[in-house]
Amino acid sequence: MLVLSNEEIARLLTIEECMTALEPMYRDVAEERVLFSPRVDNIAPNPHPEAYYAFKHMGGTWPAQGVQALRINSDVVTHPLVAGKPRRVKQPLAPGSKGGRWVGLVLLFSTETGALLAMFPDGVMQRLRVGATSGLGLKHLAREDAQRLALIGSGWQAGTQLAAALTVRRFREVRVYSPRRETREAFVAESKKIHRVDIVAVDSAEACVDGADVIAAATSSMVRVIEPRWLKPGVHVSCIKTQEVDAEVLGRCDRVLFSNRRQTKHLDNAMKDTPNLKAESGRGWWNDGTVRLDRFPDLADLLSGRAQGRQSAQEITCFMNNVGTGLQFAAAGAYVLKKARAQRVGTELPDDWFSEDVHP
Amino acid sequence: MLVLSNEEIARLLTIEECMTALEPMYRDVAEERVLFSPRVDNIAPNPHPEAYYAFKHMGGTWPAQGVQALRINSDVVTHPLVAGKPRRVKQPLAPGSKGGRWVGLVLLFSTETGALLAMFPDGVMQRLRVGATSGLGLKHLAREDAQRLALIGSGWQAGTQLAAALTVRRFREVRVYSPRRETREAFVAESKKIHRVDIVAVDSAEACVDGADVIAAATSSMVRVIEPRWLKPGVHVSCIKTQEVDAEVLGRCDRVLFSNRRQTKHLDNAMKDTPNLKAESGRGWWNDGTVRLDRFPDLADLLSGRAQGRQSAQEITCFMNNVGTGLQFAAAGAYVLKKARAQRVGTELPDDWFSEDVHP
Numbered sequence: 001m002l003v004l005s006n007e008e009i010a011r012l013l014t015i016e017e018c019m020t021a022l023e024p025m026y027r028d029v030a031e032e033r034v035l036f037s038p039r040v041d042n043i044a045p046n047p048h049p050e051a052y053y054a055f056k057h058m059g060g061t062w063p064a065q066g067v068q069a070l071r072i073n074s075d076v077v078t079h080p081l082v083a084g085k086p087r088r089v090k091q092p093l094a095p096g097s098k099g100g101r102w103v104g105l106v107l108l109f110s111t112e113t114g115a116l117l118a119m120f121p122d123g124v125m126q127r128l129r130v131g132a133t134s135g136l137g138l139k140h141l142a143r144e145d146a147q148r149l150a151l152i153g154s155g156w157q158a159g160t161q162l163a164a165a166l167t168v169r170r171f172r173e174v175r176v177y178s179p180r181r182e183t184r185e186a187f188v189a190e191s192k193k194i195h196r197v198d199i200v201a202v203d204s205a206e207a208c209v210d211g212a213d214v215i216a217a218a219t220s221s222m223v224r225v226i227e228p229r230w231l232k233p234g235v236h237v238s239c240i241k242t243q244e245v246d247a248e249v250l251g252r253c254d255r256v257l258f259s260n261r262r263q264t265k266h267l268d269n270a271m272k273d274t275p276n277l278k279a280e281s282g283r284g285w286w287n288d289g290t291v292r293l294d295r296f297p298d299l300a301d302l303l304s305g306r307a308q309g310r311q312s313a314q315e316i317t318c319f320m321n322n323v324g325t326g327l328q329f330a331a332a333g334a335y336v337l338k339k340a341r342a343q344r345v346g347t348e349l350p351d352d353w354f355s356e357d358v359h360p
Numbered sequence: 361m362l363v364l365s366n367e368e369i370a371r372l373l374t375i376e377e378c379m380t381a382l383e384p385m386y387r388d389v390a391e392e393r394v395l396f397s398p399r400v401d402n403i404a405p406n407p408h409p410e411a412y413y414a415f416k417h418m419g420g421t422w423p424a425q426g427v428q429a430l431r432i433n434s435d436v437v438t439h440p441l442v443a444g445k446p447r448r449v450k451q452p453l454a455p456g457s458k459g460g461r462w463v464g465l466v467l468l469f470s471t472e473t474g475a476l477l478a479m480f481p482d483g484v485m486q487r488l489r490v491g492a493t494s495g496l497g498l499k500h501l502a503r504e505d506a507q508r509l510a511l512i513g514s515g516w517q518a519g520t521q522l523a524a525a526l527t528v529r530r531f532r533e534v535r536v537y538s539p540r541r542e543t544r545e546a547f548v549a550e551s552k553k554i555h556r557v558d559i560v561a562v563d564s565a566e567a568c569v570d571g572a573d574v575i576a577a578a579t580s581s582m583v584r585v586i587e588p589r590w591l592k593p594g595v596h597v598s599c600i601k602t603q604e605v606d607a608e609v610l611g612r613c614d615r616v617l618f619s620n621r622r623q624t625k626h627l628d629n630a631m632k633d634t635p636n637l638k639a640e641s642g643r644g645w646w647n648d649g650t651v652r653l654d655r656f657p658d659l660a661d662l663l664s665g666r667a668q669g670r671q672s673a674q675e676i677t678c679f680m681n682n683v684g685t686g687l688q689f690a691a692a693g694a695y696v697l698k699k700a701r702a703q704r705v706g707t708e709l710p711d712d713w714f715s716e717d718v719h720p
Contacts, residue, residue: 003713035402035628037417042395042428044421044471053421053471055428057397061404061415063630068404068415073720074428074469074476090719094475096711103474104720109434111404111413114463115454116434121716156719266624268395270423347713351456353363356481359450359516360433360464 001354003347004120004340012339013125015163018132018332023303025331026136028064029262030304034327035061036263037070043269051078051091058263060326061111062334068109069330071122075103079222083179086222108333116354118337118346122329123156125336129328130321131160133259133299134216134238137319139168140302140309141257142214142236147172150212152205152226153219154178154187157240161218165238166195169214174199177208178219206230217244228252236310237318245320247291253318257307260323261298293322361714363707364480364700372696372705373485375523378492383663385691386496388424389622390664394687395421397430398624405630411438411451418623420687421471422694428469429690431482435463439582443539446582468693476714478697478706482689483516485696489688490681491520493619493659494576494598497679499528500662500669501617502574502596507532510572512565512586513579514538514547517600521578525598526555529574534559537568538579566590577604588612596670597678605680607651613678617667620683621658653682 004012013021028034037059046053056073075090092100104122109115149171151158155178165171174197178184181203188201202208209215209230216238217225225244226237231252239245250256297307299319310317340346364372373381388394397419406413416433435450452460464482469475509531511518515538525531534557538544541563548561562568569575569590576598577585585604586597591612599605610616657667659679670677700706 005713006716006718033630035404035630037400037402037415037628038398038626040397040419042397042419042421044395044423044428047472053423053428053474055397055419055421055469055471057417057419057430059400059402059415059417061402061413061630063404063406063413068402068413068434070417070432072430072467074474076472076474092717092719093473094470094711094715095473096715096717098717100473101475101711101715101717102720103469103476103715105476105714107432109415109463110454111415112407112436113453113455113460114413114434114436115461116463116465119714121714121720123716123718123720126720266398268397270393270395270421349709351454351461353365353707354465354479354481355454355456355461355463356366356483357452357456357458357461358366358483359452360462360481360483360486 001116001349001351002118002337002340003349004118006121006124008340008345009120009124009336012336012345013128013332015128015131015135015160016167017335018128019135021331021335022129022132022136022328025062025327026300026303028062029300029327030306033064037326038266039263039323041267045270046076048076051076058324058326060330062327062330063111065330065334066110066112067330067334068111069326069333070107071326071329073104087220088222089220106329106333108337115351118333125329125332127157127160129332130157130240131164133328134161134240134319134321135164135168136299136303137257138165138214138236138238141255141317141319142169143234143310143313146213148212149174150209150215151176152208152215152217154184155218155220158187158218161216161240162191162195165214165216166197171197175202175208177202177205214238219244231316233314233316235316240321242320242322250291250318252316254315255310256296256318256320257302258293258296258298259321260325261293261296263323263325265323361476361709361711362478362697362700363709364478366481366484368700368705369480369484369696372699373488373692375488375491375495375520376527377695378488378692379495381691381695382489382492382496382688385422385687386660386663388422389660389687390666393424396623396685396687398626399683401627403629406436408436411436418684418686420685420690422687422690423471425690425694426470426472427690427694428471429686429693430467431686431689433464447580448582449580466689466693468697475711478693485689485692487517487520489692490517490600491524493688494521494600494679494681495524495528496659496663497617498525498574498596498598501615501677501679502529503594503670503673506573508572509534510569510575511536512568512575512577514544515580518547518578521576521600522551522555525574525576526557531557535562535568537562537565574598579604591676593674593676595676600681602680602682610651610678612676614675615670616656616678616680617662618653618656618658619681620685621653621656623683623685625683
């Protein structure tokens with residue numbers, strides 16, 4: 001059983017490799033050669049003020065690669081106001097080095113022997129697969145000649161959104177906006193070290209999106225961050241969270257694709273009366289009937305040729321990374337595991353600890 | 361993060377302790393102070409002949425003990441015929457010592473900090489919580505003066521069914537039947553070392569149940585093992601698998617309780633056309649509408665006083681251990697973890713391996 005660290009995964013998986021790993025998985029989704037587990041979000045009381053406990057997991061079976069993935073998040077969540085707007089912020093309260101830590105784990109099993117093959121924190125792979133998924137959408141939905149990218153958000157997810165966009169289109173200019181100046185400037189400084197493109201921080205969302213060919217939101221916002229008036233002909237909008245847009249925004253688009261229209265979602269809440277959990281319980285607009293998820297094609301439809309990408313330069317398109325799936329971790333995980341073994345990266349633990357000699 | 365072995369758990373948890381650990385959890389179930397995750401059964405192709413891959417998981421949040429459990433089974437399953445009847449048999453194909461091994465794991469998280477607290481194989485706890493659950497049913501449903509126990513089955517589950525029954529009633533005689541002579545005689549020889557009661561192996565099911573006050577099935581059968589004609593006034597029937605009885609058997613009972621009428625069940629199968637998977641896909645009679653699960657009270661109702669136990673010496677009663685829940689592992693796991701820490705049992709692994717310093 002191989003234990004990998006976030007640092008090791010960062011060395012083993014680039015955004016291009018992640019896109020390459022995900023693509024055949026999405027085609028197998030369209031062919032129904034995979035299984036999703038329901039994505040579960042359980043919310044329960046927690047002793048910390050203004051916080052609640054959230055246990056989330058999502059599984060995915062991908063027989064073609066002989067892998068079963070389960071991604072687990074065990075979080076203490078708060079909804080602080082940042083620049084007047086609520087965000088979803090996980091508090092790092094678990095013990096470990098460097099003070100408190102977050103708890104997100106991926107387990108990979110073999111569908112051939114049943115064995116637990118590997119276990120690793122989810123953080124680095126999580127942002128790579130979100131970025132790679134948005135990148136696959138952008139590749140088929142943004143204009144081929146897109147030149148200006150507007151990035152709303154400068155947190156953990158923004159880095160791979162930027163990297164994926166730069167992988168699939170030759171942008172000449174990137175503008176970055178997020179409410180806190182220090183955060184966005186630090187992000188831009190960091191990004192300039194990695195990417196050879198003109199990247200600037202701007203001090204308003206309007207300045208960010210002005211003249212943009214692609215508007216990519218990468219936020220933890222619990223409320224809309226994309227304004228309908230920003231959507232000019234030819235623009236592509238990319239989201240990583242359903243709350244970033246709403247039915248009005250989607251209504252202005254000519255073509256909307258979701259990352260996934262198929263996975264069962266199961267939300268349960270032991271604290272139904274807690275007022276600050278309403279946004280959490282609602283969890284995006286499809287639950288309230290405003291947007292019917294099943295009426296839209298998804299990335300599997302697109303990559304298997306059952307749905308079309310952009311059809312004209314004038315279309316307003318949108319790609320919504322609406323839900324994570326265990327299959328993304330199965331695909332990226334199978335790739336990383338193969339490479340880690342070939343390069344002898346990671347820490348091997350005794351298989352006996354994670355298996356048994358009695359029929360359970 | 362504490363790793364425990366099956367052997368360590370066997371030393372830390374008796375059947376009585378397991379019953380004591382489960383009881384308050386069932387009362388919290390009735391009060392809706394817990395959360396179930398959907399129990400997921402995903403079935404997918406596997407390269408071994410006549411086998412398929414089954415990935416199962418069940419979660420449970422028990423805030424009163426600050427614990428979130430997730431139990432995971434990653435199995436290669438076959439349905440061999442034993443004495444002419446199909447069974448569900450998991451093949452030990454995972455690598456490790458003593459040849460092939462099975463893969464069942466329990467993960468315990470803290471609902472206070474999110475941390476992964478412990479990880480251990482499920483086997484020993486799995487049979488203890490099944491036995492303890494049946495024992496809690498038996499305690500309230502069997503006649504107080506029950507003297508003769510018929511045990512159908514002599515495999516892994518039979519041991520804790522016997523132990524639990526002997527814990528809650530003063531049986532004077534136990535008869536054991538299973539189709540293979542060697543297996544049942546070995547089981548009886550082993551049981552005699554543990555229990556001070558008259559235990560005999562018999563060579564037919566009829567001889568086993570004749571005059572019994574309690575008939576306990578503990579099998580892996582995919583077809584009925586309890587005959588309706590065996591059910592005389594005053595008898596209590598105990599099952600660990602829905603297939604052990606059918607609507608006809610339940611129809612002869614005056615009082616039927618399930619272990620759990622509340623948990624969502626999610627079964628998905630990527631091999632829908634494979635003939636030998638029909639039994640698996642059907643998975644008990646409630647899916648075909650023959651028995652309406654939600655019409656029966658369950659153990660949480662019973663232990664919280666919302667449903668009654670046996671009301672007369674003449675009643676025919678039945679307790680159906682119809683589905684496992686992650687909450688059983690949360691309750692037994694929280695108890696074992698506390699005791700393991702107090703006694704410094706188990707192997708501590710670095711918390712950093714199972715947490716992260718980035719917001720996932």
